[in-house]
Amino acid sequence: MTTKALSKEFEAIVGAENVLTQESDLHSYAYDAAVLPSQSPAIAVRPTTREALGKVVKLCNDNALPLTIRGAGTNLSGGTIPKAGGVVALTGALDKILEINEADLYAVVEPGVVTAKFAAEVAKLGLFYPPDPGSQAVSTLGGNVAENAGGLRGLKYGVTKDYVMGLSFFDVNGELIKTGSRTVKCVTGYNLAGLMVASEGTLGVFDTITLKLVPPPKAAKAMMAVFDSVIAACEAVAAIIAAKIVPATLEFLDNFTIRTVENFRHAGLPVEAEALLLIEVDGHPAMVEEDAAKVEAICKEHKAKSVRVAKDAAERNAVWQARRDALPALARVRPTTVLEDATVPRSKIPAMMAILEEIAKKYQLTIGTFGHAGDGNLHPTILTDKRDTHEWERVEKAIDEIFERALALGGTLSGEHGIGMAKSKYLVQETSRGTIAFSRKMKKAIDPKNILNPDKIIGAEGKNG
Amino acid sequence: MADLKRLVGMMQELDDQLVTCMRCGMCQAVCPLFAQTGREADVARGKLALLDGLTHEMLKDPLGVNERLNRCLLCGTCEANCPSGVKVLDIFLKARAIMTGYLGLPPAQKAIFRGLLANPKLFNTLLGIGAKFQGLFTKPVDDMLGSSCARFNSPLIGDRHFKRLAARPFHKIVAKLDEPRQQGGRKVAFFVGCVLDKVFPEVAEAALVALKRNGVAVFLPENQACCGIPAISGGDVKTFEKLIAQNLEVFAGGDFDHLLTACATCTSTIRKVWKSMARKPELAEAVARLADKTMDVSQYLVDVVGVKPAALKAGAPSVTYHDPCHLKNSLGITAQPRTVIAAAGYALKEMTDAGTCCGCGGSFNLKHYELSKTIGGRKADNVVASGAGLVATSCPACMLQLTDMLSQKGAKIPVKHVLQLYASGA
Ligand SMILES: Cc1cc2nc3c(=O)[nH]c(=O)nc-3n(C[C@H](O)[C@H](O)[C@H](O)COP(=O)(O)OP(=O)(O)OC[C@H]3O[C@@H](n4cnc5c(N)ncnc54)[C@H](O)[C@@H]3O)c2cc1C
Ligand code: SF4
Ligand code: SF4
Numbered sequence: 001m002t003t004k005a006l007s008k009e010f011e012a013i014v015g016a017e018n019v020l021t022q023e024s025d026l027h028s029y030a031y032d033a034a035v036l037p038s039q040s041p042a043i044a045v046r047p048t049t050r051e052a053l054g055k056v057v058k059l060c061n062d063n064a065l066p067l068t069i070r071g072a073g074t075n076l077s078g079g080t081i082p083k084a085g086g087v088v089a090l091t092g093a094l095d096k097i098l099e100i101n102e103a104d105l106y107a108v109v110e111p112g113v114v115t116a117k118f119a120a121e122v123a124k125l126g127l128f129y130p131p132d133p134g135s136q137a138v139s140t141l142g143g144n145v146a147e148n149a150g151g152l153r154g155l156k157y158g159v160t161k162d163y164v165m166g167l168s169f170f171d172v173n174g175e176l177i178k179t180g181s182r183t184v185k186c187v188t189g190y191n192l193a194g195l196m197v198a199s200e201g202t203l204g205v206f207d208t209i210t211l212k213l214v215p216p217p218k219a220a221k222a223m224m225a226v227f228d229s230v231i232a233a234c235e236a237v238a239a240i241i242a243a244k245i246v247p248a249t250l251e252f253l254d255n256f257t258i259r260t261v262e263n264f265r266h267a268g269l270p271v272e273a274e275a276l277l278l279i280e281v282d283g284h285p286a287m288v289e290e291d292a293a294k295v296e297a298i299c300k301e302h303k304a305k306s307v308r309v310a311k312d313a314a315e316r317n318a319v320w321q322a323r324r325d326a327l328p329a330l331a332r333v334r335p336t337t338v339l340e341d342a343t344v345p346r347s348k349i350p351a352m353m354a355i356l357e358e359i360a361k362k363y364q365l366t367i368g369t370f371g372h373a374g375d376g377n378l379h380p381t382i383l384t385d386k387r388d389t390h391e392w393e394r395v396e397k398a399i400d401e402i403f404e405r406a407l408a409l410g411g412t413l414s415g416e417h418g419i420g421m422a423k424s425k426y427l428v429q430e431t432s433r434g435t436i437a438f439s440r441k442m443k444k445a446i447d448p449k450n451i452l453n454p455d456k457i458i459g460a461e462g463k464n465g
Numbered sequence: 466m467a468d469l470k471r472l473v474g475m476m477q478e479l480d481d482q483l484v485t486c487m488r489c490g491m492c493q494a495v496c497p498l499f500a501q502t503g504r505e506a507d508v509a510r511g512k513l514a515l516l517d518g519l520t521h522e523m524l525k526d527p528l529g530v531n532e533r534l535n536r537c538l539l540c541g542t543c544e545a546n547c548p549s550g551v552k553v554l555d556i557f558l559k560a561r562a563i564m565t566g567y568l569g570l571p572p573a574q575k576a577i578f579r580g581l582l583a584n585p586k587l588f589n590t591l592l593g594i595g596a597k598f599q600g601l602f603t604k605p606v607d608d609m610l611g612s613s614c615a616r617f618n619s620p621l622i623g624d625r626h627f628k629r630l631a632a633r634p635f636h637k638i639v640a641k642l643d644e645p646r647q648q649g650g651r652k653v654a655f656f657v658g659c660v661l662d663k664v665f666p667e668v669a670e671a672a673l674v675a676l677k678r679n680g681v682a683v684f685l686p687e688n689q690a691c692c693g694i695p696a697i698s699g700g701d702v703k704t705f706e707k708l709i710a711q712n713l714e715v716f717a718g719g720d721f722d723h724l725l726t727a728c729a730t731c732t733s734t735i736r737k738v739w740k741s742m743a744r745k746p747e748l749a750e751a752v753a754r755l756a757d758k759t760m761d762v763s764q765y766l767v768d769v770v771g772v773k774p775a776a777l778k779a780g781a782p783s784v785t786y787h788d789p790c791h792l793k794n795s796l797g798i799t800a801q802p803r804t805v806i807a808a809a810g811y812a813l814k815e816m817t818d819a820g821t822c823c824g825c826g827g828s829f830n831l832k833h834y835e836l837s838k839t840i841g842g843r844k845a846d847n848v849v850a851s852g853a854g855l856v857a858t859s860c861p862a863c864m865l866q867l868t869d870m871l872s873q874k875g876a877k878i879p880v881k882h883v884l885q886l887y888a889s890g891a
Pocket of ligand 3 (some may be wrong): 495496497498499507508509536537538539540541542543544553
């Protein structure tokens with residue numbers, strides 16, 4: 001069928017005003033937050049009901065059209081860059097919270113609900129949805145599930161997958177598949193919900209998501225500990241965990257990031273420090289007091305130069321402002337910001353930091369590193385200019401080496417940003433040829449015409465092992 | 466249409482700024498237009514990507530890009546919240562100038578900008594006639610007035626509850642002033658601006674009362690021209706520079722410490738846009754000197770004169786404050802107008818989302834009036850929900866939009882400029 005004939009068919013499903021075929025509209029769905037070349041789709045559609053979304057999937061399959069689902073388009077791995085000639089379906093209009101159940105502690109949502117809006121609605125009822133990716137003000141819950149998004153609270157509260165109780169999703173024929181339930185326990189059938197988490201739109205299209213809610217902590221206390229060496233900071237982290245305290249957040253900033261943030265905000269950060277730990281403990285008020293005192297003592301035992309415990313909401317906010325400023329401050333240094341998320345076992349952070357320093361020197365690049373010290377999820381951030389082709393070549397080599405070395409330390413390619421197109425070529429290094437062959441067979445069985453976000457995660461056929 | 470290569474060549478100057486957008490998408494959280502439409506081409510990230518696409522020859526349809534570029538409130542909320550510090554408004558205005566240079570100015574705009582705006586005397590005469598025969602000449606007068614300020618640069622339509630032109634514009638009430646400085650005292654120049662002059666002369670009068678009360682001498686030269694924002698929003702650099710030159714000339718003779726305006730849009734235009742967009746080298750130095758001296762009246766009263774909040778009396782009337790985008794987003798001014806309200810003896814009742822755009826519309830044209838109305842309607846709902854008896858703001862363009870939106874909702878809440886409250890007291 002011609003694009004024109006096809007767009008008529010899409011119009012019949014979603015209405016003429018929700019089918020976009022003009023060059024300028026299409027180009028605005030050609031990218032996401034990854035530093036990768038743009039690719040416009042042939043058609044973009046914006047279904048306003050879930051039924052229409054299902055029909056869009058079926059129409060694509062009937063015509064063997066590649067289909068990429070797009071939430072807020074904030075993923076950092078090229079997961080929403082469509083294939084040439086393909087279709088982009090937007091979930092923005094599917095933004096209803098269908099149910100928040102206070103008795104059974106769950107909520108059912110459409111995939112286009114914005115994470116922070118959902119968390120705020122839940123909080124209004126005195127409940128808590130912990131996953132808090134840095135993009136939560138815009139990211140969608142569908143995108144969060146499809147990327148298994150993490151966030152600052154990962155160490156204690158886990159990541160998105162720990163909150164997905166059930167899903168309904170469309171298969172390529174537009175058939176509704178149900179998995180999981182509204183109960184805490186459920187062993188009915190394969191754990192398809194588990195399979196759909198982090199599937200990046202390659203196996204099915206979410207229709208509704210059932211998410212677990214928890215009671216919020218009654219109290220929280222934040223502090224900032226200053227260290228002269230990364231190793232001392234990491235030893236403090238290990239000692240905190242060994243003392244059986246699990247802080248809600250345990251964040252790390254390296255010296256370059258500290259200096260850049262200070263330059264940006266002028267909040268009086270210690271620019272000489274080699275590392276800052278930003279720590280928050282939460283829970284029952286009495287326990288919070290006790291844990292905070294213990295964490296403070298442990299940091300001091302591990303050669304913290306100073307530990308500042310926030311006394312009130314304003315001071316607590318100041319602690320987290322420093323963390324929130326990390327990316328904005330770094331992003332302003334050079335035109336292009338490459339945010340990576342190679343992750344290593346917690347104990348390997350000092351080794352990884354040394355490696356990053358070595359890589360920055362070797363390829364003559366500026367790298368600022370911050371991240372989640374509690375779970376080893378670092379964000380080495382390369383500050384560069386993609387227009388400088390010589391420098392960009394070095395950036396690509398540096399990224400290759402970061403992954404190689406992180407894997408050698410027993411780490412993983414991506415803690416939370418997903419594989420998408422950006423990292424599919426490294427997948428075999430972390431897994432195996434067999435794993436990829438298995439994944440391909442599974443994908444082929446579920447999606448014989450390979451329409452669902454083709455080439456993401458496992459790469460194009462014939463490439464990647 | 467001239468060949469695309471020429472446009473691509475012209476766009477190159479934007480490349481260094483365009484590349485700073487990291488496509489993080491965080492602007493989706495704050496763009497009032499995106500909140501209504503959910504369209505990526507309506508949010509800063511989308512528009513920047515389109516400009517980038519043109520610059521790098523990925524796109525062949527400059528008209529399509531131009532249309533989307535112009536669908537923007539120019540409210541600057543995206544820029545104020547951008548983690549990467551992208552100078553979004555600067556890019557958009559430069560891009561509009563490039564587009565206009567390439568596509569040419571549409572005839573209607575050309576007639577208004579070059580024929581009227583750039584000739585303040587003719588403009589005033591015509592509007593003067595219009596004011597006398599309101600109802601008879603509503604349409605052409607609306608068209609003219611509609612383009613006298615970028616924030617409502619639209620041919621206004623029938624059901625709009627539009628504030629009428631003042632019977633006597635401000636320049637007929639106070640033609641000029643040059644008060645002597647008191648011994649060692651303060652002296653400011655006052656820039657009136659089109660909307661204050663032609664629709665809200667009472668606000669300009671209130672500003673003078675406020676300054677007098679604080680012993681500040683005023684220099685107010687005649688023949689002031691428009692600040693130029695409608696022209697530059699339409700990409701008309703020629704008219705823009707002409708207007709700047711006229712203003713520089715009338716203010717050149719004065720002795721003053723600061724240039725004040727009571728219009729958020731004029732303040733931010735003179736302070737920021739003049740500097741970035743007036744590129745004639747012979748203008749640059751004088752522009753920088755005047756721009757750096759430019760302030761909002763409330764900001765001046767609080768930061769320079771030292772006006773303090775008054776003790777709140779029991780039963781003080783309540784007011785809620787709307788932050789104009791051009792003060793909050795462009796200049797980061799939010800506290801000073803609130804202090805002036807408190808100094809006037811009013812009890813401030815904050816509304817939800819005081820800092821979101823009223824949807825006034827920038828160069829939104831007729832087509833987008835519905836959108837502007839939806840955005841403004843939410844603002845009106847928030848004003849009503851605050852329970853305050855009055856709504857005050859610091860920009861006459863916002864005053865127009867608020868009046869329109871509140872009256873369409875049948876809410877009888879008066880709209881005032883902060884300085885009117887201060888001048889008359891609670
Ligand atoms: C500034 C910034 C900070 C970030 N911080 C974090 C962080 O702290 N932690 C973290 O984990 N990530 C972070 N991210 C990455 C990103 O925000 C997350 O991956 C997020 O989950 C993506 O959500 P989205 O709605 O933008 O999804 P999109 O980018 O639109 O899509 C992501 C993937 O989900 C698929 N998808 C979306 N909806 C559906 C659906 N209904 N059915 C099937 N597939 C679907 C898409 O096809 C795509 O493959 C950050 C990104 C930015 C720009
Ligand atoms: S917030 Fe700034 S950097 Fe991010 S997409 Fe929008 S304009 Fe670009
Ligand atoms: S200026 Fe306002 S309307 Fe325009 S893109 Fe930015 S936030 Fe949206």
